[in-house]
Amino acid sequence: MDENNRTNKDILTKGLKQMGICLLLMFAGPTLLHLTLDNKDKSLYIPLLIVSIILCILAISFLFIGINTIMNSMFKKK
Template structure:
């Protein structure tokens, strides 16, 4: 009889992804706020693009991390 257990290696990978997501969730909007409040600086457009990419990456990695954590708990082992 096989019992379903959490795969700890995949869980650790998912938690690392969520840690990176947490950092990006604070970095992206903070950088976006700084860029939008200083429109007269010379690097306005490149920093705006970078901050939007960081925000999008945070959303993507958030979904990927949650999916990895759920796979570690509920996916059947072959």
């Protein structure tokens, strides 16, 4: 087996950390969004709605970045 075909473990752990952050954001974003939409009459409705939407977008972004990093660690040539 050639050295160039091996998985780069440093990049793989970075990708797994990104996926862990994604997992946390995947729970935090929709939970906060649900709690925000249930309390439309509160004074912090708009700021919490903006924060929850940003968390949901960050979850999707970290998902794609994490998957791309993991794929690069396995298949990218040095």
